[in-house]
Amino acid sequence: MPAELARVNQWMYSTLAADTAISNVVGSRIYAEQAPQGASYPMVLFAHIGNIDVTRAMNNGRLAKVIYLVRVVGEGFSVSGSLQTVADRFDPLLLVKNVTVDGVRIAYVQHDQHHIRKDSENGIPVSYLGSYYLIFCQPAD
Amino acid sequence: MPITLIVRRNDIPNVKARIADKNVDAVRDNAHFMRDYAQSIAPVRTGAFRASLYVNFQGEQTESDYGQAAARALQLNPRARIVPEQQAALLDQNVNRFRNPLGQFTQPEAVVSSAVEYALYLEEGTVHNSPRPTLRQAALATEPRFKTDMGKVAD
Numbered sequence: 031m032p033a034e035l036a037r038v039n040q041w042m043y044s045t046l047a048a049d050t051a052i053s054n055v056v057g058s059r060i061y062a063e064q065a066p067q068g069a070s071y072p073m074v075l076f077a078h079i080g081n082i083d084v085t086r087a088m089n090n091g092r093l094a095k096v097i098y099l100v101r102v103v104g105e106g107f108s109v110s111g112s113l114q115t116v117a118d119r120f121d122p123l124l125l126v127k128n129v130t131v132d133g134v135r136i137a138y139v140q141h142d143q144h145h146i147r148k149d150s151e152n153g154i155p156v157s158y159l160g161s162y163y164l165i166f167c168q169p170a171d
Numbered sequence: 172m173p174i175t176l177i178v179r180r181n182d183i184p185n186v187k188a189r190i191a192d193k194n195v196d197a198v199r200d201n202a203h204f205m206r207d208y209a210q211s212i213a214p215v216r217t218g219a220f221r222a223s224l225y226v227n228f229q230g231e232q233t234e235s236d237y238g239q240a241a242a243r244a245l246q247l248n249p250r251a252r253i254v255p256e257q258q259a260a261l262l263d264q265n266v267n268r269f270r271n272p273l274g275q276f277t278q279p280e281a282v283v284s285s286a287v288e289y290a291l292y293l294e295e296g297t298v299h300n301s302p303r304p305t306l307r308q309a310a311l312a313t314e315p316r317f318k319t320d321m322g323k324v325a326d
Contacts, residue, residue, distance in 0.1 A: 063301040077296055080308035082315075097307055103298055147291075151298050158295075 034094055034167050035078060037134035042076050042098065042124075051119050055112045056102065065103075071156070072104035072113060079162065093137065093168045099145060100124065101160025107148050109159040117159040124163055135170040139163055190324050195230055195279045197320040201313050202226045202281030209283065209309035219248035220293060220305075223286040229261045230279070241286040252288040283309070 039062050046052055046060050052074065059065070059073035077099050085093040102116040109117075121141060129136040142162040150156060206226045213221040223244035227235040237256040244251055259282045260269040271277045283306065284290075296302030 064296060065298050067299065069298075073298075075296075075298070077302045079294075079302055079304045080311050082311040084315075095311070097311070099295060099302065145295075147295065149297075156298060 034134045034169070035081070035096065037131045038096060038098070038136065038165055038167060039076075039078070041129065041131040041136060042100070045123050046074055046076070046100075049119055049123055052116050055116050072102055072116070074100070074102050074116065075158075076100040084166070091168070093166055096165040096167060097142065098163045098165060099160065100163060101145055101158045103156060103158050105154055105156060107155050107157055109146060109148075109157045113157060113159050117161075120161055120163075130170050133170050135168055137166045137168060139165050186325075193324040194321070197317065197324060198279045198281050199228050199230070199234070201317040201320060202228060202283050204316060205283045205309045205313040208312050209305045212308060213305045214293060214303045217248040217251075219244040219251050220285060220287055220290060222247055223251070223290065224283070224305075225256075225286060226281055226283055227257060227259045228281040229259050231262060231264070237286060244287050248287075253286050254288050256286070257282040257284045 043060060043062065047058070052060075056072050056074050059069060061069070061073060061075050063075075063077050065073055065075065079097040079099050081094050081096040083092045084095045085091070087093075100120050102113050104113045125139050125141060126136065127138045140163065142164045145158065145160045145162060147158040148155065203226055206224050209224050210221050213224065215221055223240050225235065225237045225240035227233075227237060229235075235256065241253045245253060258272060260271045260277045260280045262268075262279075263270050269277050269279050271280075285306070290306075292300065293303045294306055295304075
C-alpha cells in the first residue's frame with residue numbers, strides 16, 4: 031500500500047510549482063509545512079492538517095479524506111496585489127478529479143474553507159491568504 | 172370502497188419533542204467526545220493548551236467549562252494569553268428554538284475551542300513552525316460518530 035500523504039505532498043508541490051502565475055510571484059519558494067530559516071517573502075506554504083478514512087471497503091480498500099491548508103504568505107498587512115494573484119490560482123489548480131500520482135489516485139478535491147490571517151513574525155507584519163481543501167484519495171488499482 | 176381513518180391519539184408532538192431532545196443530546200455528547208479526543212492528541216509542552224480546551228453548550232441552561240479551562244491553562248503557563256469564550260447558539264425559551272449570536276434561528280450547536288491565544292498558531296502553524304493541528308483532527312474523528320447518532324434521533 032502506498033503512503034498516500036507523501037504522494038499528495040508530491041502532487042501539491044509539483045502542481046503549484048509548475049504554474050507560471052505563481053512562480054512569477056514566489057519564484058521557487060514553495061514549501062511543505064514550514065519555510066526554512068531565512069526564506070524570503072512572498073512564499074507559498076502548504077500543510078497537512080488532518081485526515082480520516084471515510085470508506086473502508088473489503089480487503090484493504092479505502093478512501094481517505096485529507097485536509098490541507100494552502101496559502102500564500104507575504105510581508106505587510108495587505109492581501110491584495112500579488113498575494114491575491116497567487117491565491118486566485120489555487121482553486122483552478124487544485125480542484126481536480128481522478129489524478130494518479132505514483133500509485134495513489136486523487137479521486138477529487140473540494141474547497142472547504144477560506145483562510146485569511148494577519149499577524150507578525152519577529153516583529154514583521156505578515157499576511158496569509160488561501161484555503162483549506164479536502165482531498166479524497168486512495169491507492170490506485 | 173371508501174376508507175375511513177380515525178385518529179384517536181396524536182403522538183406527533185411527542186415524537187417531535189423526543190427527536191428534538193435526542194438531537195440536543197447528540198450535539199452535547201459529541202462536543203464532549205470531540206473535546207476529550209482533542210485533549211488526547213494535543214501537543215504538550217506546559218500542558219496549558221491541553222488544559223485550555225473547553226465545551227460551550229447553551230440548552231435550557233448554559234453548560235461551559237471555559238472558566239476552569241482558562242484558569243488551569245493560566246496556572247500551567249502564566250504567560251499564556253487568554254481569549255474570550257466562544258458562545259454557542261442560545262435556546263430561546265419563548266419559542267423553544269435555538270438562536271445564533273446574530274439572533275437568527277439555527278440548529279442546536281456546541282462550541283469546542285481553546286481558551287489560549289496560541290491555539291491558533293498550533294492549529295494553523297506559522298511561517299517557521301509546522302501546524303500541529305488538534306481541533307480539526309478531533310472534528311474529523313467526531314464526524315462519523317455524530318452522523319451515526321443523528322441517524323438514530325428518530326428511532
